[in-house]
Amino acid sequence: MIPLSWYLIFAALLFCIGIYGVLVRKNAIAILMGIELMLNAVNVNLIAFWRYRDPAGVAGQAFAIIVFAVAAAEVAVGLALIISIYRRRNSVVADDINLLKW
Amino acid sequence: MTVEQIIFLFVAAVTLIAGISVVTSRNLIHSALWLILTLSGIAVFYVLLNAGFFAVIQVVIYIGAIAILFIFAAMLTRRVMQDTGPQSNSNWWLGAVVALLFFAGITLILINWQGFATQAPMLTNTSGQLSQLGLALVSPDKYVLPFELASVLLVAGMIGAIFVAGDKKQ
Numbered sequence: 606m607i608p609l610s611w612y613l614i615f616a617a618l619l620f621c622i623g624i625y626g627v628l629v630r631k632n633a634i635a636i637l638m639g640i641e642l643m644l645n646a647v648n649v650n651l652i653a654f655w656r657y658r659d660p661a662g663v664a665g666q667a668f669a670i671i672v673f674a675v676a677a678a679e680v681a682v683g684l685a686l687i688i689s690i691y692r693r694r695n696s697v698v699a700d701d702i703n704l705l706k707w
Numbered sequence: 708m709t710v711e712q713i714i715f716l717f718v719a720a721v722t723l724i725a726g727i728s729v730v731t732s733r734n735l736i737h738s739a740l741w742l743i744l745t746l747s748g749i750a751v752f753y754v755l756l757n758a759g760f761f762a763v764i765q766v767v768i769y770i771g772a773i774a775i776l777f778i779f780a781a782m783l784t785r786r787v788m789q790d791t792g793p794q795s796n797s798n799w800w801l802g803a804v805v806a807l808l809f810f811a812g813i814t815l816i817l818i819n820w821q822g823f824a825t826q827a828p829m830l831t832n833t834s835g836q837l838s839q840l841g842l843a844l845v846s847p848d849k850y851v852l853p854f855e856l857a858s859v860l861l862v863a864g865m866i867g868a869i870f871v872a873g874d875k876k877q
Contacts, residue, residue, distance in 0.1 A: 606709065606712075607711055607712055607827070608825065609824065609826075609827075610817070610823045611715060611719075613823070614817075615752075617813040617814060617817070618723055619722070619723065619745075621807070621809050621810040621813075622730055622806070624802075624806045625730055625803055625806040626730030628801070629795045629799045629803075630730065630796075631796050634735060634784065635729075635735060638730075638777060639729075641773065642726055642730075642742075645745070645746065645749050645769070648749070648761075649749060649753075652752075652761055653756060656758065657826075657828070658825075660757075663840045666758070666761070667840065667844060667854075669761060670854075670857075673764060674857035674861055676769075676773065677772065677861065677864075678861050680776060680777075682864050682867050684779075684780040684872075685868035685869075685872035687784065688783055688784065691783070691784045692874075
């Protein structure tokens with residue numbers, strides 16, 4: 606049988622890959638992909654904790670469904686913003702979008 | 708080593724390699740395709756965790772909707788970000804250090820937790836699991852409020868996305 610630790614270490618690794626992508630990539634769409642990786646790692650953790658700690662309850666599953674909905678909304682708004690910025694400024698590089706920078 | 712463990716290690720290796728390719732790939736379309744492989748690996752994990760419903764949701768929502776949205780966005784903005792030249796900013800080593808430190812911190816906290824190596828308890832009620840979740844999502848003393856909040860958030864996100872991305876000149 607698979608111990609809980611394997612899932613947790615896997616999710617931690619995936620989360621850190623997502624952090625690396627968010628911090629390092631130049632393209633704003635690639636940054637959103639890193640965020641998706643992080644959200645998926647969180648979901649694996651939630652389902653693993655549900656299965657190993659509280660399989661009779663539904664709290665972990667309900668939480669994971671909320672995370673799914675939030676991820677869908679986040680990516681829709683994020684990509685809409687990127688496409689809108691691309692239309693106006695002809696760029697998707699995050700460094701170029703510095704209108705609010707001081 | 709049981710069969711489950713071998714499947715886990717194989718899928719974990721494929722998923723992590725695909726994840727690393729998502730954040731390092733030069734071509735954005737390739738990144739999106741690697742993202743699909745990563746999401747499929749996570750669907751396998753849901754099956755291993757006896758959460759078949761979530762594996763289906765993962766395929767339908769993440770692979771079917773979100774990854775396709777990424778591919779659309781990558782194709783719509785293709786001209787500017789040519790696939791040559793560096794795709795990472797100059798501080799990439801700083802990002803790697805931050806990610807490694809974060810991983811070390813998480814691992815340190817987890818190792819000191821006494822429930823770290825627990826085995827999965829037996830599932831008692833596998834058939835009623837899904838209907839129990841469905842009832843919990845709409846029963847007023849459980850999760851109806853977060854559920855409705857999520858639906859309002861989705862509608863708001865949809866309207867916002869249409870408004871932001873829509874062409875105002877037409």
